[in-house]
Amino acid sequence: MVDKIYSFLGLATKAGKLLSGEDACERALKSEKACLIIVSEEASENTKKKFSDSCAYKGVDIRFFGRKELLGRYIGKEMRVVIAILERGFAGHLMEMIDGMYLQNGGE
Template identity: 45%
Template sequence: MLSFLGLTRKSGNLILGYNKNEEAVKTGKISLMIVSKEASENTKDKFKSYSEKYHVPLIEDFTPDELGYALGLEGIAVVGVTKKSMAKKLQEIYSSIQEEE
């Protein structure tokens, strides 16, 4: 999943960071949100609320270092996927990973 997330970034279909994702979800630009499991409780609660309010799927998993490594950056806590087809593929990959565990 993290490899595909890296490809999503290279294709220009990711929004990185708290503030940019907060704005993008409110304007309907995000098809999937990924929040680090180590993000602050306030951050997790806020994006869970946005997920429900704006009907955007949310994955809460991975450490900031795992997300950052996949994206070629330092630790990242909040990621938004803008392209629907890529968001769907990431959800499918994530679901298959969860079924294996």
């Protein structure tokens, strides 16, 4: 399931519906273009809190998923800590996959 999620992120990149990097994702949140924010599980607590708070304020979904090396590799970049999904269909499907993976693993 994890590989499917990473592959789907690559598909979103090719479709032009994904931004990466903290600054770009912050701008997407502020301009209300982001439908979903994905923060690497390896991100600092400060980064996790900053994006959690911003997403809560803007009413944008957030998920904590993946390793920053793999997030970058699958979207054709170097390591990435934060990704913004810009389209509701992609965002919904990613949330289903991420949530389903955690349910399968007993909430790990």
